[in-house]
Amino acid sequence: MKLRTTILTMAVSAIALQCDATIWRVRYADPTADFESIQEAINNAQYEDTIHIEPVANYTYPGADCDLKLTFIGAGFNFGESPMENPDLQAFHTTSKVDHLIFNSINANGSEVHGLHFTGQYALTIQATSEITIRGNYFDNSPVYFYGVNSYNVRIVNNYFSATFGKIESWNGGGQNTFVYLEISNNIFAGGWIDLETDDILSSAPIHHNVFTGLGNKILLGSGAIITDNVFVTQGATLSLTSSNTLENNVCADISTFTNVPPDNFDLAVSNVQGNTSGMFVNGVNSLDAMWELSNLGLAFPSYDGTQVGIFGGATPYKLSGIPPVPTIYELHMLNTAVQNQDVDVTFSTRTNGN
Numbered sequence: 001m002k003l004r005t006t007i008l009t010m011a012v013s014a015i016a017l018q019c020d021a022t023i024w025r026v027r028y029a030d031p032t033a034d035f036e037s038i039q040e041a042i043n044n045a046q047y048e049d050t051i052h053i054e055p056v057a058n059y060t061y062p063g064a065d066c067d068l069k070l071t072f073i074g075a076g077f078n079f080g081e082s083p084m085e086n087p088d089l090q091a092f093h094t095t096s097k098v099d100h101l102i103f104n105s106i107n108a109n110g111s112e113v114h115g116l117h118f119t120g121q122y123a124l125t126i127q128a129t130s131e132i133t134i135r136g137n138y139f140d141n142s143p144v145y146f147y148g149v150n151s152y153n154v155r156i157v158n159n160y161f162s163a164t165f166g167k168i169e170s171w172n173g174g175g176q177n178t179f180v181y182l183e184i185s186n187n188i189f190a191g192g193w194i195d196l197e198t199d200d201i202l203s204s205a206p207i208h209h210n211v212f213t214g215l216g217n218k219i220l221l222g223s224g225a226i227i228t229d230n231v232f233v234t235q236g237a238t239l240s241l242t243s244s245n246t247l248e249n250n251v252c253a254d255i256s257t258f259t260n261v262p263p264d265n266f267d268l269a270v271s272n273v274q275g276n277t278s279g280m281f282v283n284g285v286n287s288l289d290a291m292w293e294l295s296n297l298g299l300a301f302p303s304y305d306g307t308q309v310g311i312f313g314g315a316t317p318y319k320l321s322g323i324p325p326v327p328t329i330y331e332l333h334m335l336n337t338a339v340q341n342q343d344v345d346v347t348f349s350t351r352t353n354g355n
Helices: 002-018 038-044
Strands: 023-026 050-053 064-066 071-073 101-103 112-114 124-126 133-135 138-140 144-147 150-157 160-162 168-171 178-185 188-190 201-208 218-220 223-228 238-240 246-248 328-334 346-351
Touching: 023 038, 038 050, 038 064
Parallel strands: 023 050, 050 071, 064 101, 071 112, 101 124, 112 133, 124 144, 133 150, 138 160, 144 168, 150 178, 160 188, 178 201, 201 223, 218 238, 223 246
Antiparallel strands: 328 346
């Protein structure tokens, strides 16, 4: 097991050749790692360093506060051989579980988070921070939480939000949050929703190419969103909007999804399809995320941007299992036992996993 971890770390470390920043290894109870905790790694990191959070079986890393521009990389999620997982994507199937991360300073502007498995009540909190990219993470009944924030250029893409509290939420404490370009795209909401304060100010907020799969999925916000190419798979989905939002080319199972949307939202009924998602996905795909690949019937629905509706369309198509854009080992063969001081044959296969 130690050898496997070393090989995976070598693959991630390949990106160090592309820049001067340092890649720090975090792995609990491993004396070969740089640090055992995320907070310790942050406290010792420099601007634009990368923190590679290595998975440990049956262990969740405690939360951490980040006040520095850093990149966090985990292993991804939904691996293994069970019917609802994606085999053959990575040799080591354990996920990098983290309770929470808090970005609480403008000094953390430009940070990125890839491939982590969040479990905490306030999994990823953004406060007084901008230019954040949250990509390819698993929010395990845990939210992305904006707390009294004025932010710009925040991108939440390619994530999997599970259960009721797997959602994107804002709180302004009686004040008013301002978002200048907030992108929520190519995510899966399996029970959760988008819940922004109705008096938040949104300036260019594309919400597109998401799939909402749970009962009671909804989008709650005020004004300024561009809501396109989303698919609401189950009955009971609702849109609670104030005004001046654009809604085009969304596909909804429930015939009443748009019924209560005020008429002063733009292009409300021009291209949206209600009451028809039957047969639009490929049959027989047993994966929590691959199952949302469109069938020929689904591909026939026109999209706003000319690609396809749902998570595999648009400029940032969904990548299975949140595989981060670094080299990984997807196949590994070695003997279960070895003789001390003798060589062991190891065969492994890699892929680059580009952006």
